[in-house]
Every structure is written in C-alpha cells, then in structure tokens.
Amino acid sequence: MRIRLRVWRQRGPDVPGKFEVYELEDVSPDWSFLEMLDVLNLRLVREGKEPIAFESDCREGICGTCGFMINGRAHGPLKGTTVCQLHMRHFSDGETITVEPFRARAFPVIRDLVVDRSALDAIMQEGGYISTNVGSAPDANSIPVSRWAASRAFDFATCIGCGACVAACPNGSASLFLGAKVSHLMLLPQGGPERKRRIRKMLIAMEALGFGGCSNTYACEAECPKEISVEAIARMYREAWRAMFSHSEE
Amino acid sequence: MRGPGFYSFVVYKLSAALTGLFLILFLVFHLYGNFYLLEGPMVYNWKARELLVNPLIRVVEVLLVIAFVVHIVSGVVLTARNWSGRGERYRYVFWQTAFFKRLMWLSGAVILLFLVVHLGTFTVPYRITGEVQDLYQAVAKAFANPWYTLFYVLAFVFLGFHLAHAWESAFQTLGVFHRVWTPVLRSIGYFLAVAIPLGYIFLALYMFFKANPEWLRALPFLSGVS
Ligand code: SF4
Ligand code: FES
Numbered sequence: 001m002r003i004r005l006r007v008w009r010q011r012g013p014d015v016p017g018k019f020e021v022y023e024l025e026d027v028s029p030d031w032s033f034l035e036m037l038d039v040l041n042l043r044l045v046r047e048g049k050e051p052i053a054f055e056s057d058c059r060e061g062i063c064g065t066c067g068f069m070i071n072g073r074a075h076g077p078l079k080g081t082t083v084c085q086l087h088m089r090h091f092s093d094g095e096t097i098t099v100e101p102f103r104a105r106a107f108p109v110i111r112d113l114v115v116d117r118s119a120l121d122a123i124m125q126e127g128g129y130i131s132t133n134v135g136s137a138p139d140a141n142s143i144p145v146s147r148w149a150a151s152r153a154f155d156f157a158t159c160i161g162c163g164a165c166v167a168a169c170p171n172g173s174a175s176l177f178l179g180a181k182v183s184h185l186m187l188l189p190q191g192g193p194e195r196k197r198r199i200r201k202m203l204i205a206m207e208a209l210g211f212g213g214c215s216n217t218y219a220c221e222a223e224c225p226k227e228i229s230v231e232a233i234a235r236m237y238r239e240a241w242r243a244m245f246s247h248s249e250e
Numbered sequence: 251m252r253g254p255g256f257y258s259f260v261v262y263k264l265s266a267a268l269t270g271l272f273l274i275l276f277l278v279f280h281l282y283g284n285f286y287l288l289e290g291p292m293v294y295n296w297k298a299r300e301l302l303v304n305p306l307i308r309v310v311e312v313l314l315v316i317a318f319v320v321h322i323v324s325g326v327v328l329t330a331r332n333w334s335g336r337g338e339r340y341r342y343v344f345w346q347t348a349f350f351k352r353l354m355w356l357s358g359a360v361i362l363l364f365l366v367v368h369l370g371t372f373t374v375p376y377r378i379t380g381e382v383q384d385l386y387q388a389v390a391k392a393f394a395n396p397w398y399t400l401f402y403v404l405a406f407v408f409l410g411f412h413l414a415h416a417w418e419s420a421f422q423t424l425g426v427f428h429r430v431w432t433p434v435l436r437s438i439g440y441f442l443a444v445a446i447p448l449g450y451i452f453l454a455l456y457m458f459f460k461a462n463p464e465w466l467r468a469l470p471f472l473s474g475v476s
Binding site (some may be wrong): 008019023069071072073098099103104105106107108109163168170171172173199203206207210211212213215216217218219222223230231233234235238240241244 | 254258259260262263266318328331332333334335336337340341342343344347352353356415416417418422424425426427446
C-alpha cells in the first residue's frame with residue numbers, strides 16, 4: 001500500500017507546530033497504525049531526522065496510553081478501537097491520512113502527538129478510589145453483589161482513561177470519563193460510603209483543571225474505544241443531584 | 251482542589267434544562283393562542299383581552315421573565331465555559347455529531363434576536379404602553395410585510411433546531427436515562443421540534459397571504475385559483 005501521511009510536528013509545548021508530509025511506499029495492510037509509524041520513525045532516524053513522538057504501551061487496546069486524531073477522529077475511523085489496534089487494511093491504497101494530537105485546553109501538547117493527560121489522573125486523585133481497612137482477605141460472599149450490578153459496573157470499568165472522549169468533545173469535557181469512573185464505583189457496595197464526597201470533589205476538579213462542561217452532543221460516545229454509553233453522564237448528573245439535595249451522612 | 255465553585259457547571263445545566271422545559275410549555279400555549287387568528291379579528295381580540303385581565307397571567311408573566319433570564323444567562327455562561335475548554339482548534343475538522351447539537355449558541359442567539367423584535371412589535375405596545383389596542387390589526391400589519399414574515403419563518407426554523415437538541419438534552423441533564431424511555435423521549439423531542447415551529451410558520455404564512463393575495467396567485471401550483 002502507498003500512504004501519504006500528514007503528521008503534526010511540534011517541538012514543544014510553547015512552539016507553534018505544523019504539518020509535515022511523509023510518503024510511505026510499502027505499507028503492509030497487516031501493520032497497525034503504530035507499527036507504520038515505527039517503520040517511518042526508523043527511516044527518519046536513519047536519515048538523521050527527528051522521529052515522530054507518540055505514546056503507546058500495551059499495543060493491545062487495554063492500557064489507554066496510545067491515542068491521537070486520524071482524519072479528525074479520535075483513535076481513527078474504526079468504531080470501538082484504539083489506535084494501536086487499528087490496522088492499515090482499513091485505509092485505502094494511495095490515501096492521504098492526517099494525523100493530529102488530541103486537542104483540548106486540559107491536554108497541552110508536549111511534543112508532536114504526545115499530549116499531557118495528567119489532568120485525568122488529577123480527577124481520579126480527587127475521588128476515583130475507595131477507602132477501606134486492609135487486613136486478611138474477607139470471605140468471598142461477605143459483601144453480596146448482584147450479577148446485574150457486577151456486570152454493569154464492569155461495563156463502566158472498561159474505561160481505559162485514554163482521553164479520546166475529551167479530544168472528541170467540542171467542549172473538551174471529561175464528562176464521559178468522569179461518569180464512567182463514578183458509575184463503576186457507585187454500582188458496587190464498596191463505592192457507597194464515599195459517594196457524595198466523590199462526585200463533589202471530582203466535578204469541582206474537572207472544572208478547575210480547565211475541562212469544559214457537557215452539552216450532550218454525544219461525540220464522546222461515538223469515539224470511545226470502549227464504547228462507554230452516555231448513560232454514564234446521566235448517572236453523573238444523578239449523583240450530583242443526589243449529593244446536592246440530600247443531607248450528607250458522611 | 252479549589253474550583254470556580256460548588257458544581258457551578260452542573261447548577262447552570264440544571265437551570266438551563268428546567269427553564270427550557272418550562273419555555274417549551276409556554277411555546278405550546280402561545281401557539282394555541284395564536285390559532286385564534288383563524289377565527290378573525292373579533293374573536294382574536296376578545297380572547298387576547300380576556301387573557302390580559304386574567305389574574306393568573308400576572309404570575310405566569312413573572313415566571314416567564316425569570317425563566318427567560320435564567321435560561322439566557324445559563325446559556326451564555328455554559329457556552330463561554332465550553333468554548334474555553336476546547337483549547338486549540340483542530341486543523342482537520344470532523345464533526346462527529348449533528349450540526350444543530352453543536353450550534354445551540356447560534357440558534358439561541360437567533361431566537362434571542364427574534365424575542366427582542368417580537369417584544370418590540372407586539373408585547374410591549376400591547377401589554378405595557380397600550381399603544382396598540384387592536385392586536386389583530388397589529389399582527390395583520392406586521393405580517394403584510396414580506397421581510398418581517400421571512401424573518402419570522404427563519405427564526406422558527408432556528409427554533410426547530412434548538413428544540414431538536416434541547417428536549418433530549420434536558421432529560422439527560424436531569425439524569426433520565428432508560429432503555430425504553432430515552433428513545434421514546436427522543437422521538438417526542440423530534441416531533442415537538444417539527445410540530446411547534448410548523449404551527450407558528452403556518453399562521454405567519456396564513457396572515458401574510460391574507461394580506462397579500464396577489465402573492466398567493468403568483469404561486470405556480472395555484473395559478474388559475476382566484
Ligand atoms: S470514556 Fe472511553 S474515550 Fe473516555 S477515557 Fe474512558 S475509554 Fe477513553
Ligand atoms: S497502547 Fe495500550 S491501548 Fe493502545
């Protein structure tokens with residue numbers, strides 16, 4: 001396959017970036033998008049040029065490290081797929097592909113396609129945890145969890161924190177991420193005791209970190225590689241109302 | 251971590267959703283009132299007068315002013331916040347969702363402009379200054395003007411786009427999400443987004459063609475009808 005890549009090159013956070021065009025001749029349809037970039041980077045290094053900076057870790061779609069925009073879409077055009085799991089067979093021969101970093105106020109560009117997503121971690125530090133005393137392992141059935149609750153909680157727990165929802169959102173909002181984390185914890189008994197504090201602190205953190213708010217366009221749901229439903233966002237609001245209009249028992 | 255305020259974003263969302271739903275209710279009642287135009291000047295003016303002297307209307311008017319102000323303020327604040335969250339713009343633009351879902355600020359602004367014009371032509375002269383006594387006559391005069399009618403029709407097209415997103419969005423903001431009811435609500439929303447503007451536009455065109463029958467005869471499919 002022949003591929004013409006337009007890649008966003010930016011040397012640092014405060015320098016202006018621009019597109020650089022690369023022609024690739026023998027692209028195998030079995031390569032993943034990242035493998036294609038690896039090959040291109042080898043070539044660039046051999047030519048004595050600066051390789052393209054991008055992030056990846058597991059390369060099997062489960063860690064959330066990879067991610068950038070391909071033709072304006074977070075993780076590329078394929079539904080429910082991270083960019084490390086997107087293969088070149090989904091593009092056509094001779095295609096021009098535009099690659100850009102995730103863009104949002106809370107995600108400043110570090111270099112090329114690498115953005116700083118630590119703001120998502122900062123939200124998690126505010127309430128994305130449970131507090132419990134540790135000791136010997138409790139009996140498996142001492143905390144009953146219905147099968148339904150377990151599987152719903154798991155649906156939301158599949159969020160890998162990649163930030164594609166923020167990148168796709170016209171407001172750079174982390175609502176789908178936040179909703180997924182909150183929903184995952186609230187559906188399980190372990191998440192119960194800190195419910196109100198959690199939603200309050202996480203929402204305040206999201207605003208303070210420069211994320212926008214949700215305007216219910218659902219662009220996030222369409223781009224999420226784990227296909228998290230916007231039900232997570234409805235649940236986020238529900239948690240907020242609940243915390244707002246009831247006494248705190250914490 | 252200290253933020254701009256306790257849940258401020260969620261509070262604005264709730265305000266916009268609740269006032270928005272109230273304003274949709276108002277739109278339906280206003281449209282119902284407008285349909286008296288079909289009954290002619292006597293009935294219409296009488297009905298309008300009847301409404302004006304109804305003590306309950308005082309309460310509704312106050313609520314309406316509050317709803318409009320709260321809705322507009324929260325809309326402006328949310329739009330400004332959301333724009334600031336987006337950061338640098340994409341060079342390769344792909345709009346993942348329908349344009350009217352992303353352009354609520356635009357349809358909102360057009361509706362606000364319309365609201366100002368509408369208050370200036372009808373509400374203030376009739377309700378407050380009392381310059382206009384014969385409301386039917388004032389309506390007929392305004393819609394005799396093709397430009398006014400065109401502006402009115404366009405404003406209601408924008409209202410349709412606003413409603414198409416607003417209804418579903420309001421329920422999502424209230425935390426309503428259900429396997430069965432959410433799709434039903436969505437359909438109701440799209441129905442309202444078409445039906446409400448269509449009703450207003452129908453009456454606007456009715457008044458326009460009533461005042462300008464020669465335009466009606468100029469319509470190709472009606473040529474020959476006298
Ligand atoms: S909700 Fe989806 S898009 Fe957003 S961070 Fe989680 S996995 Fe990524
Ligand atoms: S590298 Fe881990 S999800 Fe893509």
